[in-house]
Amino acid sequence: MPTRRYDDSPGLGSLYARTVKATLRKAEYEPDLDGLTLELPRALVDQDHLTAYREVTGFAAGPALPVTYPHVLAFPLHLDLMSDPSFPYKPMGIVHLSNTITQLKPIPMHAELSISVHSTPERPHPKGTVFDILSAVSVDDEVVWTDSTSLLSRSAGTPTAHTDLLPDPSLEANALWDLRANLGRRYAAASGDRNPIHLWKLSAQAFGFPRQIAHGMWAKAAALASIQRTSGLPDAFTVRVDFRKPLLLPSRVLFAHRSNGTATDFALYNDDHSTTHLIGQLAPR
Known part of the structure; x- marks a missing residue:
């Protein structure tokens, strides 16, 4: 398996230019079956x-990194991987289906990290x-x-293919969140994920959305x-989320979470509980 190593995180500006170029190219190559590993x-x-x-x-201040923050650090490597000529899919238009993070122990905020992606x-x-x-840190x-990020490249598909989904929990809302129109731009500035579907109404409409949508990883982090804040998080745990329906901005959403004894189920719904945006489950290790 070929490996590419970096002395510093790849610059996002050039990566976005490569991503656009990779989306426009013709698929005239075969996937690299050996894969490519990127290391920082x-x-x-x-x-x-x-x-x-x-x-x-x-997330409140503290001595350890928020559990979702290393995903942000790995994100430039994700973009570099998906815009590489060996990558078999066009990166623009790929749909984020789910994300699973396992924290084996808290990461000190001043630690030197080693990051790998494939x-x-x-x-x-x-x-x-x-x-x-x-991704691994x-x-x-x-x-x-x-971290495991599951992505869908749309095509004709296989109607009989198995899909692995979290069960829909029956949850009562614990909080109402009022999300402003600029949330996508604020999270983009903090995460580096400047996909145009998250930024402005017009840029989102160019990709078929009525207006901009919230980042899925913002929703997971906020949950x-x-x-x-309310119950605390264990030092070691696995947390998975499935992204169900786009969360349009601005909007009002209901957040719900409940311990089921061995795990915590949580979800984000629209304000009348008729649409599920995110389903998640957290289990201590």
Whole structure:
């Protein structure tokens, strides 16, 4: 499996230009079956950037990184992987289906991190082809955090293909969130994810949305920050979310969470509870 190593995180400006170019290219090549691994052996957290991330997601200050923050650090490597000529799918238009994070122990905010990213073989889906981008973060040569991001490349699909979905929990709302129109731009500034569907009404309409939509990883982070404030989070746990329906901005949404004994179920609904935007489950390790 070929490996590409970096002395510093790839610049997002050039990566977005490559992403657009990769989307426009013709698919005249075969996937690299050996895959490509990207590594950033030494990464330090910019504390101002971390503060901005906490503010937009709701995580309180503390000695450890928010559990979703390493995903932001790995995101430039995700873009680099998906815009590489060996990558078999056009990156623009890929749909984020789910995300699973496992924190094996809290990550100190001043730790030196090592980050690696690679993709898995494709598998069929009723609406196209699904693949995962896997990320891992190590501290002192010990893996302390992993992330699996499941993505859909739309095509004719396989109607009989199995889809792995979290069960829909029956939850009563704990909170009402009033989300402003600029939320996508605020999270983009803190995360680096400047996909145009999240930024402005006109740019979202160019991709078929009536107006801009919230980032899925913002929704996951905000949900976990809310659970942390009310119930606390364990030091070691796995948390998965499925992204069901786009969350349009501005909007009012209901957040619900409940412990079922061994795990915590949570969800985001629209304000009349008729549409599910996100379903999640957190289980201690």
